[in-house]
Amino acid sequence: MNSPAPDTPALALVDATDVVLIVDDVPDNLAVLHDALDESGYTVLVATSGEAALKLAAQAPPDIVLLDAMMPGLDGFEVARRLKADPATAAVPIIFMTALSETEHVLEGFGAGGADYVTKPIRPREVLARIAAHLNSARSQRQARQALDAFGHATLVVRERDGRRIWQTALARELLGRYFVDLPDHLAPAELMAWVSRQAIRQRAGAEAQTITIHRGAGRLTCAMHPLEDAPASDGQWLIVLREASEAAMLASWVQAFTLTTREAEVLYWVIQGKTNRDIGDILGASPATVKKHLERVYGKLGVETRTAAASLAMSRARG
Template identity: 65%
Template sequence: MHASSNELLLPERADLDRHGAGLVLIVDDVPDNLSLLHDALDESGYTVLVATSGEAALQRAGQALPDIVLLDAVMPGMDGFEVARRLKSRPDTAHIPIVFMTGLTETEHVVAAFQAGGVDYVTKPIRPREVLARIAVHMQGARAARQARNALDAFGHATMAIHIGSGRAVWQTPLARKLLQAYFGAAEEGPVPEQLLQWVQAQSALAAQGLEPKPLALVREARQLVLNLQERTSDEDWLIVMREVSDTAVVEAMMQAFRLTLREAEVLYWVVKGKTNRDIGDILGSSPATVKKHLEHVYEKLGVETRTAAANLAMGKIGRLA
């Protein structure tokens, strides 16, 4: 194996030989290290990709989505710590386990490796048998986690894992990403929304005390997103399950029962839920004065004079609001 093969264009992931033990990306700027690891991994049945710089590593990881990355910590230009941070910040590569290779054994460098997103590290000079053993352990765990994520994706579940320390999503299903964008305006890359992170931190603290975590509910028109802290997947990773609840059917039922317009029914719906005019205005994108005007029309059509009377009549007529 020669370092120059690193410069060849990679085939699409589907074209790679996936019948071996897995796909490994080795990132090192020293040809001798690449050759030693490539040969050992190849003989053990792994499909191997190489990169000699941080920029090339990011490109290859994004294109091929390896099962694991062996990453040199110290390289010219972009070092391994920065490569790891960038891989962990991208939804498509955040789940890939990273094993650092370093001659730096000082405590601060070891800590930096884990803070950057590494799951393990091996020291140089490289001992191939040790590297193979570490890879086998981490790849087995990663494969089980990937199968679980694929199952969640297939069944349309909205699930994600958040790393509290970095404030980033370790992984998320497509539906979870869609809901985050809809309710938080979250970008596909970058840290999770501050409100969500603060909630996770608070609930993890409750869980640490043996107390029951509380759900987070976000309202968007006649729909709401309910998030629950499910379980800890590692020391700082928490699994979050999202569920979108729609009360559109209830709003439509109130329109039919009381001959209300859609907006009037929405206002009445949130009155029943105990919201103030200002709250309802924020939810529906209207001013409190506009909400008050709609509510006056609702009172007239229901034949009542107060919020309480309107809410009681609606709850009695539409039992599902209870």
């Protein structure tokens, strides 16, 4: 076999070539897989230990990983957990290779972040078919993520069973970091995942998912979820779209859109919160009569006649 020396980083990668990292402590297994993948046109990296695999993946992130589950030292399950915890490799599909087909080992592999598994002795044609399928899915997700990043969208994909962020745009990472302090970068917030679980039940029953709004001070983070069509059904992956709004930004948008004064916008805001004229007066330090005059001017500028109509139009503007 004309294969590279084990654990030697291959950093000069061809952009158009998919990179496969094989991790196995048995040289014969590496030889069989390397030859099959090399003949199929893949760029192949090899590692004979978990520690070497993590180092290699950090130097040259692969497109997919074939990972031996049982190795001395750092086993495959722990390697997978660490790869998934690193934003640079979190989206890389992992296929476990194992002679252990017992349910608990299969579940441990999926729990560690594995996308699939094959049993030993390895059948190269089966491995090639599974690699191709997972690479196609990963490629589609990567292209979508790059497009969303380019347009500044705050979007992420979470896995329902363990709350992991499978991938996320830069803006999504920033927003979650601001709204959920000390949250690990690879996990979705517990509050968000509890909502995902409830909405997943609704969607599977044919109902439309509802949004959730998370408040932090004057900031509001609205989350909407959608199924990820090309993800494995057993994975329960969901696309989450985040949108941030603040009360200050909302008031400013009303001032500009409806030519309101700042005080009129404040009165409109508290009307939307269900406050009476007396309540609003107490909040703003004005009399109920003054609040009523402000509100009458708001009605005129919005072209409406009731509190409900004013609130509806203003909220429609805020969502737009």
